[in-house]
Amino acid sequence: MRLIEVRGAATETRRQRQAHALTLIVAAVVLLYGLNLRQSTLEAVVPYVNIQAGITAFYPQNWLLDTAPDYVFRVRDMTRRGYKTTIQLSVQPVSDDTSGRNIADRLALTRARTFTGYSVLAVEPYPLRDGFSAQAVSYTYVSQESSPFLQGIPVVVVGLDIITISRGQALVITFRADAATYRQELPRFEQFLQALEF
Amino acid sequence: MTRFFPRLFWLLPVCLGLVLALRAQESAGVDLERIERATVYIMQARSENLTITCIGSGTIVRYDGLILTNAHHTVQSESCTGDTLIIAMTINLEEPPVPKYRAEIIQADIGLDLALLRITREFDGRPVDAASLPVLPFVELADSSAVTLDETLTLVGYPAAGNDPVLLAPSVVTGFMDEPGGNGRAWMKVNTLIPAPGVMSGGGAYNRAGQLVGIPSAAPAGVVSSECLLLEDTSSDGFINSNDTCVPVGDFISVLRPSNYARTLIRGAALGLTVQPITAPAFQASAEGAPAFSRPFIAPAVVDGLPSTVIGSAPAGTDSLYLFFDYAGMTPNTVYELRVTVDGVPNRVFDLPPVRWSGGERGLWYIGVTGQPFPNGVYEYRLFINGTVATSLTIVVGGAATVQPIFSNIVFGVLDDAGNLQGNGYVLPAGPIATARFVYQNMQPGIPWTAIWYYEGLEIARVTDVWREDFGPSGTYPVNIEPPGGLVPGRYRVDIGMNGLLSLTGNFIIAGAQRGVALPGVFNSIEFVRATTPREVTDASPASNYPDGAEALFLRFDWELIGRGIPWTLRWRIDDEIFYEQTVPWNSPESGADFIVQVDAPGRLPDGTYTVELLIRDILLATTEATVGIGQLAIDELAQPGGAQLRGQIIDAETGRGLEGVTFVLISDQFSVGDFTWLQEQIYALAITDRNGFFEIDRPLRIGAPYSAIIATDGYLPVAADGLEVAPEDTSPIDLLIPLTRD
Numbered sequence: 039m040r041l042i043e044v045r046g047a048a049t050e051t052r053r054q055r056q057a058h059a060l061t062l063i064v065a066a067v068v069l070l071y072g073l074n075l076r077q078s079t080l081e082a083v084v085p086y087v088n089i090q091a092g093i094t095a096f097y098p099q100n101w102l103l104d105t106a107p108d109y110v111f112r113v114r115d116m117t118r119r120g121y122k123t124t125i126q127l128s129v130q131p132v133s134d135d136t137s138g139r140n141i142a143d144r145l146a147l148t149r150a151r152t153f154t155g156y157s158v159l160a161v162e163p164y165p166l167r168d169g170f171s172a173q174a175v176s177y178t179y180v181s182q183e184s185s186p187f188l189q190g191i192p193v194v195v196v197g198l199d200i201i202t203i204s205r206g207q208a209l210v211i212t213f214r215a216d217a218a219t220y221r222q223e224l225p226r227f228e229q230f231l232q233a234l235e236f
Numbered sequence: 237m238t239r240f241f242p243r244l245f246w247l248l249p250v251c252l253g254l255v256l257a258l259r260a261q262e263s264a265g266v267d268l269e270r271i272e273r274a275t276v277y278i279m280q281a282r283s284e285n286l287t288i289t290c291i292g293s294g295t296i297v298r299y300d301g302l303i304l305t306n307a308h309h310t311v312q313s314e315s316c317t318g319d320t321l322i323i324a325m326t327i328n329l330e331e332p333p334v335p336k337y338r339a340e341i342i343q344a345d346i347g348l349d350l351a352l353l354r355i356t357r358e359f360d361g362r363p364v365d366a367a368s369l370p371v372l373p374f375v376e377l378a379d380s381s382a383v384t385l386d387e388t389l390t391l392v393g394y395p396a397a398g399n400d401p402v403l404l405a406p407s408v409v410t411g412f413m414d415e416p417g418g419n420g421r422a423w424m425k426v427n428t429l430i431p432a433p434g435v436m437s438g439g440g441a442y443n444r445a446g447q448l449v450g451i452p453s454a455a456p457a458g459v460v461s462s463e464c465l466l467l468e469d470t471s472s473d474g475f476i477n478s479n480d481t482c483v484p485v486g487d488f489i490s491v492l493r494p495s496n497y498a499r500t501l502i503r504g505a506a507l508g509l510t511v512q513p514i515t516a517p518a519f520q521a522s523a524e525g526a527p528a529f530s531r532p533f534i535a536p537a538v539v540d541g542l543p544s545t546v547i548g549s550a551p552a553g554t555d556s557l558y559l560f561f562d563y564a565g566m567t568p569n570t571v572y573e574l575r576v577t578v579d580g581v582p583n584r585v586f587d588l589p590p591v592r593w594s595g596g597e598r599g600l601w602y603i604g605v606t607g608q609p610f611p612n613g614v615y616e617y618r619l620f621i622n623g624t625v626a627t628s629l630t631i632v633v634g635g636a637a638t639v640q641p642i643f644s645n646i647v648f649g650v651l652d653d654a655g656n657l658q659g660n661g662y663v664l665p666a667g668p669i670a671t672a673r674f675v676y677q678n679m680q681p682g683i684p685w686t687a688i689w690y691y692e693g694l695e696i697a698r699v700t701d702v703w704r705e706d707f708g709p710s711g712t713y714p715v716n717i718e719p720p721g722g723l724v725p726g727r728y729r730v731d732i733g734m735n736g737l738l739s740l741t742g743n744f745i746i747a748g749a750q751r752g753v754a755l756p757g758v759f760n761s762i763e764f765v766r767a768t769t770p771r772e773v774t775d776a777s778p779a780s781n782y783p784d785g786a787e788a789l790f791l792r793f794d795w796e797l798i799g800r801g802i803p804w805t806l807r808w809r810i811d812d813e814i815f816y817e818q819t820v821p822w823n824s825p826e827s828g829a830d831f832i833v834q835v836d837a838p839g840r841l842p843d844g845t846y847t848v849e850l851l852i853r854d855i856l857l858a859t860t861e862a863t864v865g866i867g868q869l870a871i872d873e874l875a876q877p878g879g880a881q882l883r884g885q886i887i888d889a890e891t892g893r894g895l896e897g898v899t900f901v902l903i904s905d906q907f908s909v910g911d912f913t914w915l916q917e918q919i920y921a922l923a924i925t926d927r928n929g930f931f932e933i934d935r936p937l938r939i940g941a942p943y944s945a946i947i948a949t950d951g952y953l954p955v956a957a958d959g960l961e962v963a964p965e966d967t968s969p970i971d972l973l974i975p976l977t978r979d
Contacts, residue, residue, distance in 0.1 A: 100948075104916030106367065116914075116922075117948045120897035152362055184368045185934065186325050186336040187273065188926035191896070 083233070086111060091129055094235040098226060101125075121181055121193040121216040123223050125230055130208045138173035138201045141208045145175065145199060153179035154192070164200055167232060172202035178217065196220040200231065209236055267446060267968040269329065270881060272402045273373040275439055276325055277333040277394040278305055278353075280318035287470050289318035291483055293393035293439030294353065295448060296374045297498075298506055299874045300366070301355030303339060304448075304498055305438035307346045308455040308486075308592060310353065313569055315456060315484050321353060326402050333394060333402070335359050343501045346568035347594030349453050350498050352505045371874060371921075371934035373881070375440060377502070378447030380494035383424060385409055385607070391432050391452055391489060393439025397465055405432040405489075407441070411608050413491070413588055414558070416541055416601060423588060424450050424492040434463065434486035441492045451493045454486025455571050455590050463487070490589050504815040506875070507842050511808055511816045514770045514832040516824040524597075525565040527621050529572075532561040532629040533738060534617075538602060540661060541853070542742045545644035551637035552612050558604030559617050560741075561627060566593045573620040574603055578613040586615075590623070596803060596821070600729075600743060639678050643685075643732050646674040646742035650754035651714065659754030662744045662853045666756075666797050669718040672730050674740055676713055681705040683734060687715045690729040725799035725826060745853055749796050759850045759858035761829075762793035773832050784843060784865035788836040791848055793858065794829040798822045805851040808835065810844040811869050844869045879936030880962045884972030885929045886947060894929020895949070895976060902933055902960075903944040909956045912946065937962050937970075952976040 050058075083096035086103065091110050097103065101113040109128035116122055130141065142161055150156045156179040164174035176198045183190020194217040202209050211234070213227040274297075280290040294305030303323065309316055321340065324333035338357035344350070355372075357363055383389075391405040407428040415422035426441065434454040441450040456463075464482035471479040504511075535543030535558045536550065543560050550557060559574070566572075570593040576586035588603060595601050612634030619626045649659030649671055657673050664670050672687070682702050689697040696719055707713065715730070717723070729743040748756030765776035767790045774792075782789065798804070801821045808816040824831065835846065843865030850858040886898045903912050904920040912918055920943060923931040937943060942961050948954035955976065962970065 100914055102914045102916060102919075108367075116899040116901065117950055118897075119895075119950055122899070152365060154360065154362065183924060183926060185370045185923075185926075185932060186334075186372075187327055187932060188930060189327075189928060190924075190926045 096233040123215040126212040128210045132208045141201045142175045155180040172200050175199040270373045274375045275392050275402050276323050279322040281320045282318045283320040290316035292437050295440040296372050299371045303353040306349050307344045307351040310351045311344050343505050349592040352501050375448045377495045378449045380449045380496045383449050389441045391441050393436025395433045405430050432489035448495050452489040453493050456484035456486050500814045508837040512834045527565040527570050529619050529626040530562045532627050534631050546738050549632045552634050554610045556606035558602045560602045563601050564598040575618045577616045641679045642677045643740040644675045648744040652753050660855050663855050665748050665750035667750045668722045671714045671716050673714045677710045679703050679709050686733045688731045689717045692726050725797045747798050760794045762858045762860045764862040765790050765792050774830050780862045782864045785840045791833040793831050796827045807849040809847040879938050880968035882970050883932040886925050886974045889975035889977045896927045898925045898949045900931050901946040905941040908958045909944045
């Protein structure tokens with residue numbers, strides 16, 4: 039048997055050491071740029087303006103936007119597996135006697151009829167920017183695939199309604215997400231609230 | 237936003253290749269799977285404990301959950317006491333149905349044994365959110381008048397009490413049976429190649445194009461011929477025995493109610509239109525006394541709903557016979573049946589199995605066939621009411637045709653000064669006199685004949701004479717009725733006999749004031765008015781155009797000399813298609829003004845041209861029309877039949893396992909992937925995969941339309957494709973297998 043001994047290379051030149059350092063720096067810069075690009079892409083927002091309702095909002099990019107008679111607008115993250123994280127905004131007329139708590143109770147009664155396992159978790163004050171006060175209602179229910187021909191497994195959803203009354207109408211801002219990812223997703227909603235103008 | 241798409245991993249060849257390669261197996265172009273999925277199993281149950289009281293099949297006829305079925309197992313009755321309807325659907329074709337929804341009856345005609353249900357609740361009782369209800373598979377109605385003798389049909393329904401998968405039973409049309417209002421085919425007789433149990437009643441019968449031509453009907457006929465299934469321990473005594481309530485089902489399917497009968501119901505229900513006669517709400521008179529049949533006789537043909545003549549025998553080669561009879565005390569819940577024997581042997585060709593009664597409380601009825609060869613023999617017709625023989629008649633068919641004196645083709649009117657008969661034939665105005673004119677042939681002088689006139693079933697006049705030589709052997713002859721005090725509103729009949737035997741009979745109605753010689757002024761001043769509530773109608777101004785968004789239409793008319801109990805018909809059309817037709821006994825004073833009818837719909841009335849028609853005995857007596865909005869119905873794309881269903885499975889490319897909760901976005905053919913900006917209006921349909929990765933696009937894809945698709949989910953490279961197109965030769969459903977590569 040013949041043994042071959044492999045030794046380390048001869049001492050690097052200065053230029054080589056500089057090249058290695060530069061490579062590492064460039065790689066780090068590119069990585070940071072990539073991470074920044076990814077983060078900016080993930081956090082990118084799109085404006086939504088509804089002059090009739092007097093609402094300006096910025097919702098996450100690549101979320102599906104739709105409108106319906108029941109709400110001013112709704113956006114959903116269709117790339118999310120399972121329950122699609124949702125932000126929805128609706129307005130309701132109110133009288134001078136209507137309080138945020140009345141709206142919360144009405145929502146609870148309505149949803150108890152239509153949502154499986156609907157349960158209110160908490161009702162508490164929620165400060166909005168610009169000094170607006172609001173009621174925050176957190177709740178949970180079970181969402182199920184609507185197609186009768188598929189074997190969908192129900193998903194536990196956690197929701198949060200922010201209810202505020204302004205200029206004769208109640209604004210209900212709703213956030214819903216899979217219970218498993220609710221906390222992870224909540225900053226998106228808080229970012230949305232911060233930018234919301236009504 | 238635009239940066240998102242260049243980074244997509246394009247798998248166009250994969251998707252497109254799969255679309256083109258994975259075809260469904262049906263060779264005839266009929267989407268049998270769609271039909272099977274549109275067929276539902278219906279359980280009527282008591283709401284307090286969900287005990288099943290009646291069962292049957294049904295068919296989804298509209299994407300939003302409109303179900304066509306029989307009334308006998310859905311409408312609450314003595315034998316079906318439940319108040320909740322549970323809808324079970326086929327999830328896997330080889331397996332029994334699974335309860336999914338609850339439904340409510342929105343339209344029903346108990347006599348025709350048809351009912352329309354709408355899915356309103358989830359199975360657990362929560363209201364269905366209309367916005368989230370998927371586009372359900374539905375079937376298209378055919379023109380059932382185009383069905384031919386010996387045509388092959390496929391009966392589809394559930395053969396057992398929820399234990400078996402949906403059954404397809406090939407069958408052949410063996411004949412058509414006629415009843416009043418049936419236009420020659422009130423029922424289609426079928427012979428199934430495999431037995432089709434009574435639970436399939438309410439399902440569907442399909443032609444080769446996969447269109448619904450008839451509704452199998454088999455009403456339980458009480459104790460004699462029906463079956464009653466013991467399914468549950470309803471008495472809670474720990475045993476299933478005679479103490480428990482059983483579930484009645486009919487005999488094997490042998491007749492179909494043609495689908496044309498259901499068109500009006502479906503039209504009205506689809507548009508959500510409700511017609512309310514405000515002045516006299518529609519009602520069915522309660523029957524007096526026990527149901528009974530009487531005075532049976534045979535006629536070779538029907539002319540304007542009346543026997544052409546009355547015969548005691550028929551020659552060899554006869555291919556048309558009708559059994560006429562009087563009826564009284566009948567209700568829509570009554571079940572009647574005709575059994576025919578030829579030389580003592582039951583003949584199923586001329587039978588009518590137990591079916592619901594659709595003729596009102598009393599009157600003259602007929603049932604018969606035409607275009608069907610009658611073999612020589614002695615025919616015994618036996619009519620049953622609720623499983624018990626009600627009346628019978630025997631007639632001989634055979635031998636050579638002989639020349640015999642005949643009275644035939646009776647018609648009614650008023651003679652003008654020139655001796656011509658005037659009028660519309662069967663509805664005459666109140667006045668001093670009316671005339672019946674009939675055709676006579678082969679008459680001989682000296683033959684005794686009689687004419688007996690009846691008013692509301694009571695004899696009011698009789699003429700007895702012998703045939704005179706100057707009348708001649710053939711011609712037409714008028715007989716008059718001129719009672720003291722004139723003809724009052726009501727129903728009249730004349731029986732004309734020869735040699736002591738009934739030879740001809742006919743009936744007519746006196747209603748309305750005389751206009752000209754013989755035209756009746758029954759309904760007058762008919763007009764639409766501009767009002768928002770019934771209270772405003774009397775003083776409202778006439779209108780013929782209503783703005784877009786109108787919430788209700790109000791109709792106003794006056795009436796004159798209509799006897800109580802006279803059947804009258806209120807018919808509504810929208811864009812020339814009937815969406816409401818109801819014939820009920822007149823239930824208001826004999827004359828009056830401002831009869832009000834309201835038409836409305838949830839929200840707002842659909843745009844269209846609304847026409848109302850008032851009839852008595854199918855004779856149009858008054859009509860008017862009004863337009864709403866643009867005067868034309870909007871096109872509902874979802875309601876259009878055809879197209880192909882797209883479904884598939886999304887899997888992990890590495891493991892081959894189905895991916896749950898992934899969204900398949902099918903972009904409208906107006907946009908490409910590059911144009912797509914995540915707006916709902918750009919999307920044709922969305923689907924989310926189930927626990928095994930399967931998804932279904934609920935809306936059928938239009939043939940030749942170039943769709944695009946995006947699948948993007950956490951942890952996997954996105955997939956997008958343009959040019960997803962269904963070719964005309966493709967058969968539905970189209971299956972895709974889409975592998976996703978990990979990010």
